[in-house]
Amino acid sequence: MNNRILHAGIGSHAIYSHRNKEVIEMRMTIIDPFRNWDPFVEMQRTMEQFLGPNRPAYPPVELVDQTDKTIIYAVLPGIDKDTIELTILGDNLTIAGEKKLPAEGINYIRNERPHGKFRRQIALPYSVKQENVSASYKDGILTIGLPKAEEEKPRNITVE
Amino acid sequence: MADVNTEKRIVPPVDIYEASNEVFLIADMPGVKKEDLYLNIENDELTISGKFDGPAEDGKKLISECIYGNYFRTFTLSETIDQSKVSAKLENGVLTVTLPKLEKAKPKRITIEAA
Numbered sequence A: 001m002n003n004r005i006l007h008a009g010i011g012s013h014a015i016y017s018h019r020n021k022e023v024i025e026m027r028m029t030i031i032d033p034f035r036n037w038d039p040f041v042e043m044q045r046t047m048e049q050f051l052g053p054n055r056p057a058y059p060p061v062e063l064v065d066q067t068d069k070t071i072i073y074a075v076l077p078g079i080d081k082d083t084i085e086l087t088i089l090g091d092n093l094t095i096a097g098e099k100k101l102p103a104e105g106i107n108y109i110r111n112e113r114p115h116g117k118f119r120r121q122i123a124l125p126y127s128v129k130q131e132n133v134s135a136s137y138k139d140g141i142l143t144i145g146l147p148k149a150e151e152e153k154p155r156n157i158t159v160e
Numbered sequence B: 001m002a003d004v005n006t007e008k009r010i011v012p013p014v015d016i017y018e019a020s021n022e023v024f025l026i027a028d029m030p031g032v033k034k035e036d037l038y039l040n041i042e043n044d045e046l047t048i049s050g051k052f053d054g055p056a057e058d059g060k061k062l063i064s065e066c067i068y069g070n071y072f073r074t075f076t077l078s079e080t081i082d083q084s085k086v087s088a089k090l091e092n093g094v095l096t097v098t099l100p101k102l103e104k105a106k107p108k109r110i111t112i113e114a115a
Helices: A003-017 A023-029 A039-051
Strands: A061-065 A069-075 A085-089 A092-099 A108-111 A116-123 A134-138 A141-147 B008-010 B014-018 B022-028 B037-042 B045-052 B060-064 B069-076 B087-091 B094-100
Touching: A061 A116, A092 A141, B022 B069, B045 B094
Parallel strands: B008 B069
Antiparallel strands: A061 A069, A061 B060, A069 A141, A085 A092, A092 A116, A108 B014, A134 A141, B014 B022, B022 B094, B037 B045, B045 B069, B087 B094
16 A cells, blocks of 8 residues: 555544535535644655555565574465576575466556565575475465584584 | 464465356465364355464574464455365465355356247
8 A cells, every 4th residue: 555645644644534515615625735644654755756656565575583593474465386496596585476466467457466576585594404495385384494514503602 | 483473363365266057266375284263154254264383393593584474364255155165275385265156157158949
């Protein structure tokens, strides 16, 4: 959802909440630029101008750190598992793929599910033993197990 | 921190489109297992709900962006839907509900007879 539209909505909300004769009056009041001025919204708007639309990264992930491995869960419903591309380069893991529309060339009554190509790079907190990386896809959740390289594992040092 | 997101109500995003003989409703419900999914039609309303507890793993969460909780959404069915023939399928976290139209609502081609 575009945040710009949301912000526009904050100012004009009064119009929609009053479905009576007061509508015209309300319309007049929102012309006052400081009436509904919210410093937080203003700050967000300024941030947006610098950083572009505030779009969350896709897919959303969970990264769980365990003693000997790191597990990443990516929420990716409805993807053909053979089209998911996983790449590890250095300390970065890239998840890429495409989520297709259920049908092309038709009119949707609702079209809310995200679709299109995606690519996300995740900085791994540890070096990974690349040959032992595993991945599975179930119920729309992609689970990636990343065993830590030997030198990253915690070690007990015995005091002599 | 970990408990903030639990038991949250999630509105699953849907695609709805119409074919000549049926209406398709597709909902993203990642993490829901077949046994945790409920579909119900009552008073011309279709309710879909399901539970996603999140991965049960011990460890420290370094990134936590996923929302766990109960999916819930209700749709009003039009009178052209044959409620007795509704079917559903859950695959890779995506629910597809097929809503067949009643015979009278299906498009019919009318043949023109030669005079």
